[in-house]
Amino acid sequence: MTGLRDRKKQQTHDALSQAAIELFLKRGFDEVSVADIAAAAEVSKPTLFKYFATKQDLALHRIADHAGEAARVVTAAQVGTQASTGSAGSTGSTGSTGSTGSDGSTGSDGSSEGPVTALRDHFVDGLKRRDPVTGLNDDPTVLAFHRLIFETPALAMRRQQFVAADQAALALVLTEVLGGKLAAELLAADLISTQHVLARRNWRVVSAGISADTQYRTARAEAIQAYARLLGR
Amino acid sequence: MTGLRDRKKQQTHDALSQAAIELFLKRGFDEVSVADIAAAAEVSKPTLFKYFATKQDLALHRIADHAGEAARVVTAAQVGTQASTGSAGSTGSTGSTGSTGSDGSTGSDGSSEGPVTALRDHFVDGLKRRDPVTGLNDDPTVLAFHRLIFETPALAMRRQQFVAADQAALALVLTEVLGGKLAAELLAADLISTQHVLARRNWRVVSAGISADTQYRTARAEAIQAYARLLGR
DNA sequence: TCAAAAAGTTAACTCGGTTAAATCTTTGTC
DNA sequence: GACAAAGATTTAACCGAGTTAACTTTTTGA
Numbered sequence: 001m002t003g004l005r006d007r008k009k010q011q012t013h014d015a016l017s018q019a020a021i022e023l024f025l026k027r028g029f030d031e032v033s034v035a036d037i038a039a040a041a042e043v044s045k046p047t048l049f050k051y052f053a054t055k056q057d058l059a060l061h062r063i064a065d066h067a068g069e070a071a072r073v074v075t076a077a078q079v080g081t082q083a084s085t086g087s088a089g090s091t092g093s094t095g096s097t098g099s100t101g102s103d104g105s106t107g108s109d110g111s112s113e114g115p116v117t118a119l120r121d122h123f124v125d126g127l128k129r130r131d132p133v134t135g136l137n138d139d140p141t142v143l144a145f146h147r148l149i150f151e152t153p154a155l156a157m158r159r160q161q162f163v164a165a166d167q168a169a170l171a172l173v174l175t176e177v178l179g180g181k182l183a184a185e186l187l188a189a190d191l192i193s194t195q196h197v198l199a200r201r202n203w204r205v206v207s208a209g210i211s212a213d214t215q216y217r218t219a220r221a222e223a224i225q226a227y228a229r230l231l232g233r
Numbered sequence: 234m235t236g237l238r239d240r241k242k243q244q245t246h247d248a249l250s251q252a253a254i255e256l257f258l259k260r261g262f263d264e265v266s267v268a269d270i271a272a273a274a275e276v277s278k279p280t281l282f283k284y285f286a287t288k289q290d291l292a293l294h295r296i297a298d299h300a301g302e303a304a305r306v307v308t309a310a311q312v313g314t315q316a317s318t319g320s321a322g323s324t325g326s327t328g329s330t331g332s333t334g335s336d337g338s339t340g341s342d343g344s345s346e347g348p349v350t351a352l353r354d355h356f357v358d359g360l361k362r363r364d365p366v367t368g369l370n371d372d373p374t375v376l377a378f379h380r381l382i383f384e385t386p387a388l389a390m391r392r393q394q395f396v397a398a399d400q401a402a403l404a405l406v407l408t409e410v411l412g413g414k415l416a417a418e419l420l421a422a423d424l425i426s427t428q429h430v431l432a433r434r435n436w437r438v439v440s441a442g443i444s445a446d447t448q449y450r451t452a453r454a455e456a457i458q459a460y461a462r463l464l465g466r
Numbered sequence: 467t468c469a470a471a472a473a474g475t476t477a478a479c480t481c482g483g484t485t486a487a488a489t490c491t492t493t494g495t496c
Numbered sequence: 497g498a499c500a501a502a503g504a505t506t507t508a509a510c511c512g513a514g515t516t517a518a519c520t521t522t523t524t525g526a
Binding site: 033 | 482
């Protein structure tokens with residue numbers, strides 16, 4: 001099924017992404033033109049734009065791939081508690097499943113506890129795994145990449161769009177889990193904000209020179225505290 | 234002090250803004266070029282960009298002017314409860330001051346009640362005044378304007394930047410009001426999200442044909458309910 | 467009245483993104 | 497294995513946002 005055609009497409013895609021990120025990290029987003037990237041990947045400009053809709057996406061497609069993760073985590077947790085047949089993660093890498101040492105068992109619907117604890121556990125698990133999305137990762141490349149995204153207005157902006165899409169998807173599944181649409185939208189917004197605030201905070205600390213290992217316990221405590229706010233109704 | 238120079242500048246600024254909004258509403262954001270706008274306002278393109286940094290700002294400067302409002306409301310409420318000398322509003326049009334029929338008097342610091350009720354009251358007051366930022370306004374022009382902003386990706390995106398700045402400013406004043414920085418950032422995010430969710434919701438309803446007067450009671454109730462979530466810790 | 471300062475104009479340029487026509491490559495079929 | 501249809505790539509030209517530099521006009525204040 002994986003014909004030569006598709007293999008070549010994958011190759012070109014990777015070549016573009018790699019060339020772009022390398023150049024962005026070396027010279028800064030604004031100091032690199034799409035023509036430079038196309039040249040480095042040895043393709044023409046129109047071809048580049050057939051693979052990536054915008055210049056920003058050349059840096060952000062890794063994040064874009066994570067789209068809908070929050071919604072997926074909640075859905076997974078939901079089917080996990082409804083029937084005890086725990087099959088988590090539908091698309092890609094969403095393996096979390098407890099360990100925070102807290103109850104996630106309030107099975108009666110109408111409560112916001114399930115989703116909140118599910119996302120909290122997912123985040124805390126991300127911290128343990130030093131998942132870049134948590135901000136708690138001191139790998140120089142990861143750090144440089146985050147710096148690039150957060151400190152380049154155009155990238156931060158486009159990133160925000162993906163986050164907004166994530167939030168909308170989350171609101172959608174929460175609408176079914178909870179009763180009302182208003183409550184769902186509010187909670188979705190709070191959940192996404194919380195994650196964002198925590199990640200940014202971790203990133204700032206790590207980026208100031210503190211090692212991820214040193215910061216881990218604090219980050220974990222802060223996360224639990226932050227999500228606890230959303231549990232008290 | 235208002236020399237001829239400044240008067241002319243104001244004139245040009247207004248001519249550009251007016252021409253831009255008129256054209257945007259008539260033909261859509263993407264169907265209007267900055268050259269069109271410059272021509273309509275009878276200035277050259279470089280001059281246009283001396284008045285407005287981006288094409289988006291030609292539509293959004295009215296929103297941009299509201300920058301830092303949330304922070305101002307909280308600060309005003311703070312000085313209002315610290316000393317009984319109530320002088321609200323530092324810069325522009327921020328006249329709110331109670332009437333929601335609820336206590337805003339918990340003067341002891343460390344509590345998040347003050348800021349939350351202050352912003353809630355401000356929002357509810359906005360509803361009563363049919364302030365466009367609340368989404369509860371069925372004036373055709375206002376409606377068309379909101380539609381333009383929300384449904385033009387480039388504008389929605391740029392708007393988000395202003396909102397983010399607002400949030401940062403709010404987080405800053407909350408950091409002083411509350412003890413910690415984490416709590417302040419989380420609360421600021423929740424507060425801004427809440428406002429945004431409520432406004433969007435109102436806009437959607439009104440935009441579906443329901444009159445602002447008809448929706449008022451519901452909108453008010455929803456707002457109070459939404460902010461109440463943030464009071465229970 | 468006059469010179470310095472502030473705006474404004476023109477024209478040319480950069481860069482992101484698009485379009486159309488021509489060319490080359492992969493693929494499935496006889 | 498030849499070959500036509502489908503798909504991907506290239507070239508070259510184009511559009512529109514935003515910038516730059518050199519030059520002219522207008523406002524100001526002494």
